[in-house]
Amino acid sequence: MSHRNAPLTPTGRLRLARCVVDDGWPLRRAAERFQVSHTTAARWAGRYRQLGAAGMQDRSSRPHYSPRRTPATVEQQVLRLRREHRIGPVRLAARCHIAASTAHRILVRHHLPALATLDRATGEPVRRYERSRPGELVHIDVKKLGRIPDGGGHKVLGRAAGRANQDRRNGAGYAYLHTALDDHSRLAYTEDLPDETAATCAGFLTRAVAWFAARGVTVERVLTDNAWAYTKNTWRQTCHELGISPRWTRPWRPQTNSKVERFHRTLLDEWAYQRPYTSDAERQAAFPDWLDWYNYHRPHTGIDGHPPASRVTNLSEQHT
Incomplete structure (x- = not known):
């Protein structure tokens, strides 16, 4: 061209x-x-x-002969170290005694993907998947989050004063954020609950299914990790009563449930740690507005910059 x-x-x-x-x-x-x-x-x-x-027709401007091109033996060394140790251009350059830009060009020349796109355990490119319709698969997980003592924690008072304030109140405890996230649309439902026992998880599933049903989404399958609460008969029985097929990730493979894991990271960055809060009640009061913004207005890079609600039939039109 x-x-x-x-x-x-x-x-x-x-x-x-x-x-x-x-x-x-x-x-x-x-x-x-x-x-x-x-x-x-x-x-x-x-x-x-x-x-x-x-x-x-256009011709390539690449020269026919490059006398100063990196020797083939050095290129092979770079490629071998990349395969064996999965390290980036800067560390490859240090080991091979070349410039980082040269190491990067070698990787590009041999069509090796960036480390961020590789599975850390195997070094293979990440295989991304997405269900074809809302409700076909819902990811469920729990995020444990430290509660903020009244008067604020270390982000408001500083490290020493924040620790002292927490000690005076015998610790503020933890919030257990239970989340159900639809695989196709990324529509999310989250509750702040006191624990992650089997009964609590089962109750959350019942309410989550009702929440999705009110928005025209019928949950068919749920995917969880192998935490104790999700392997008990309470969880299996609740799934059976709701007509849902339970699924579990492979042990030591959190990537399988990565969509809800990534949502929790976004939740921490954009809500929980977005600004200093003086109490846990203040932080919780800000959560409904943030979740509404996430579902209905926030551009999601995983779905071409559209908000999750745009992938659920008529949901964005029902929202006021």
């Missing part, structure tokens, strides 16, 4: 060349007619004589 400042397209080059070669125009006249330099007109006329119409 011609670059954006090219005065001639392949078709224009062919017309210029035919004027010179076939019709006998002087080079200067052809150059003036097509608004290019005398040298450019001569170049395309020469290629037309040599190669015909095929010579009018």
